[in-house]
Amino acid sequence: MALRVTPLGAAQQVGRSCILLEIGGRNVLLDCGVAAHSSGSYYPEFSLLGEVQSLDVVIITHFHLDHVGALPYLTEILGYHGPILMTHPTRAIGPIIIKDALSFRRDAEGLTPEMVDAPFDRARCFQLQERVEIGDLSVTSFYAGHVLGAVMVHLECRGQSALYTGDFTMVPDYHLSAARAPLALHPDVMITETTCCTTIRSSKRREVNDLCSKVQDCLEKGGKVLVPLLVMGRSTEICMILEEHWAKAKLAYPIFVISTMAQKARVFFQTFASWGSKRVRSTDRPFAFPHVRFGTLSELLALSGPAVALAGSAMLDFGPSQELFKSWAPEKRNLIVIPGYCLPGTVGNLVQAKEKKIELSSGIVQVRCEVDHFSISDHTDSRGIVELISQVAPRQVVLVHGGLQLMDTFRAIVQKRLRLPCHMPAVGDHVEIPSPAVLEAWASSLLMAQSEPVPPPPVLGVPLIHAKAPVVTTFRGELRKRDRGALELHAAQGPSARAKAKARRILIRQKGRLPCEALKAALRDSNQAVPEDLSSIFEVAGATILVDQIQAGTAAVTISWVAGLEDREPILQQMLDILG
Numbered sequence: 001m002a003l004r005v006t007p008l009g010a011a012q013q014v015g016r017s018c019i020l021l022e023i024g025g026r027n028v029l030l031d032c033g034v035a036a037h038s039s040g041s042y043y044p045e046f047s048l049l050g051e052v053q054s055l056d057v058v059i060i061t062h063f064h065l066d067h068v069g070a071l072p073y074l075t076e077i078l079g080y081h082g083p084i085l086m087t088h089p090t091r092a093i094g095p096i097i098i099k100d101a102l103s104f105r106r107d108a109e110g111l112t113p114e115m116v117d118a119p120f121d122r123a124r125c126f127q128l129q130e131r132v133e134i135g136d137l138s139v140t141s142f143y144a145g146h147v148l149g150a151v152m153v154h155l156e157c158r159g160q161s162a163l164y165t166g167d168f169t170m171v172p173d174y175h176l177s178a179a180r181a182p183l184a185l186h187p188d189v190m191i192t193e194t195t196c197c198t199t200i201r202s203s204k205r206r207e208v209n210d211l212c213s214k215v216q217d218c219l220e221k222g223g224k225v226l227v228p229l230l231v232m233g234r235s236t237e238i239c240m241i242l243e244e245h246w247a248k249a250k251l252a253y254p255i256f257v258i259s260t261m262a263q264k265a266r267v268f269f270q271t272f273a274s275w276g277s278k279r280v281r282s283t284d285r286p287f288a289f290p291h292v293r294f295g296t297l298s299e300l301l302a303l304s305g306p307a308v309a310l311a312g313s314a315m316l317d318f319g320p321s322q323e324l325f326k327s328w329a330p331e332k333r334n335l336i337v338i339p340g341y342c343l344p345g346t347v348g349n350l351v352q353a354k355e356k357k358i359e360l361s362s363g364i365v366q367v368r369c370e371v372d373h374f375s376i377s378d379h380t381d382s383r384g385i386v387e388l389i390s391q392v393a394p395r396q397v398v399l400v401h402g403g404l405q406l407m408d409t410f411r412a413i414v415q416k417r418l419r420l421p422c423h424m425p426a427v428g429d430h431v432e433i434p435s436p437a438v439l440e441a442w443a444s445s446l447l448m449a450q451s452e453p454v455p456p457p458p459v460l461g462v463p464l465i466h467a468k469a470p471v472v473t474t475f476r477g478e479l480r481k482r483d484r485g486a487l488e489l490h491a492a493q494g495p496s497a498r499a500k501a502k503a504r505r506i507l508i509r510q511k512g513r514l515p516c517e518a519l520k521a522a523l524r525d526s527n528q529a530v531p532e533d534l535s536s537i538f539e540v541a542g543a544t545i546l547v548d549q550i551q552a553g554t555a556a557v558t559i560s561w562v563a564g565l566e567d568r569e570p571i572l573q574q575m576l577d578i579l580g
């Protein structure tokens with residue numbers, strides 16, 4: 001059965017991340033988010049699922065609405081009762097964000113704030129790099145940066161494997177570290193976000209310096225600075241950046257965070273400080289911000305002196321940030337700093353595009369203030385995605401969570417530079433990834449005893465070639481039949497791989513010489529056609545025999561098998577006896 005990827009959302013678009021992954025006969029829903037802005041469908045195309053109970057598990061990568069917002073709809077309205085996996089920070093913060101969003105939405109199709117907690121209450125939480133088994137499906141999470149508690153997930157089931165990145169950052173933030181995925185995971189498919197897949201950023205240090213000097217200039221001229229953002233997301237990062245600069249430049253301007261969620265956000269960052277960057281973990285009070293105050297919208301609207309305001313929504317579509325935008329944008333000495341990505345069609349996107357007149361439902365806003373965009377983004381840039389693909393070394397790549405044209409440009413990079421098959425499916429398209437045959441072997445104790453010395457575990461992802469006979473490798477891993485008959489042993493992932501090196505999957509390969517007549521007899525005995533020219537690959541009794549060379553009635557062969565001693569057919573035993 002082929003591995004299959006079907007996006008129910010986030011396909012050639014940003015928003016409503018929701019991907020059906022069929023892997024090893026299991027159905028996994030990767031994320032369950034809502035649309036990132038008001039036009040178009042709010043929920044993913046759940047109708048493509050058929051029966052929701054056919055899902056084996058739902059995995060949520062992080063608490064952003066476009067990754068988790070539709071989870072209560074799936075469970076409370078559509079009736080999914082199966083397992084749900086997420087991290088502790090996502091379980092703590094997700095419901096708060098969804099309830100807040102519901103207070104702005106009128107068309108949530110029957111979903112009420114009272115329904116939101118249920119799926120989070122029964123979700124199972126995983127630790128970083130913990131391998132969670134759900135039947136024969138195993139799920140391992142890796143740190144993704146991006147926002148507090150965000151992970152990417154590696155899934156394995158019956159010899160098939162996939163890595164789903166969720167959203168990720170490859171450069172460390174002030175408050176979070178960069179994503180950490182193991183080298184050479186070699187999944188059959190890597191499903192990656194592509195939000196900023198054509199952006200190349202300058203260094204973080206330069207971006208931060210530019211931001212701080214622009215903000216300081218504006219304040220010194222008596223202006224006000226508006227930073228629209230998701231308070232539960234980037235506000236901690238911006239506060240840390242500004243506080244560091246305030247201390248260096250000895251500034252005293254107030255920094256207001258305007259949101260009912262601001263104090264909760266602070267508590268969560270303190271509670272889950274172990275998810276933070278090295279800077280956070282090595283500082284006594286990393287979130288002691290002496291200049292930051294929790295303000296109200298009316299307080300800010302009445303303010304006359306210079307100040308910085310961090311307020312949601314991030315794309316200026318609603319909320320206090322839009323109210324402040326209406327009030328502050330017409331004044332020349334003010335500054336609007338857009339720190340992240342704004343979807344096309346949003347007010348933030350128009351501001352970013354330096355539109356001078358912006359029409360809102362309440363009237364036209366004249367934008368006379370300065371506007372600047374800084375990539376203090378929580379999404380990696382083009383280089384970061386290429387770097388992660390190169391590190392992970394998948395067999396194929398599927399692009400999601402990005403604009404159509406950007407994805408198209410980036411796909412060419414993956415195909416030409418990385419030489420990998422790369423897909424960018426639309427909603428409802430199926431991408432089928434054919435799987436290599438997987439051979440599993442269990443070594444008997446007798447075989448183990450006969451096979452001395454036991455070599456050390458192989459290097460992850462490096463093909464095994466053993467010239468001596470007989471050679472046995474004991475190592476937990478997975479044998480994969482590669483092109484041209486080669487076999488590779490892939491190590492099991494996770495920190496426990498070395499500890500479990502005595503586990504039972506093995507590859508045995510030996511070289512030797514075999515009389516052509518013996519080989520022909522073996523083929524006849526196993527009811528196979530005997531070609532005149534023996535230079536080929538044969539399968540005999542579960543072993544692969546590669547004829548390297550024939551000379552004077554003798555074949556130089558490489559014989560590989562993947563079975564325990566007691567499983568061997570007598571015919572194979574005879575051949576091994578001849579090989580000696």
Ligand SMILES: [Zn+2]
Nearest residue numbers: 062064146167
């Ligand atoms: Zn996100």
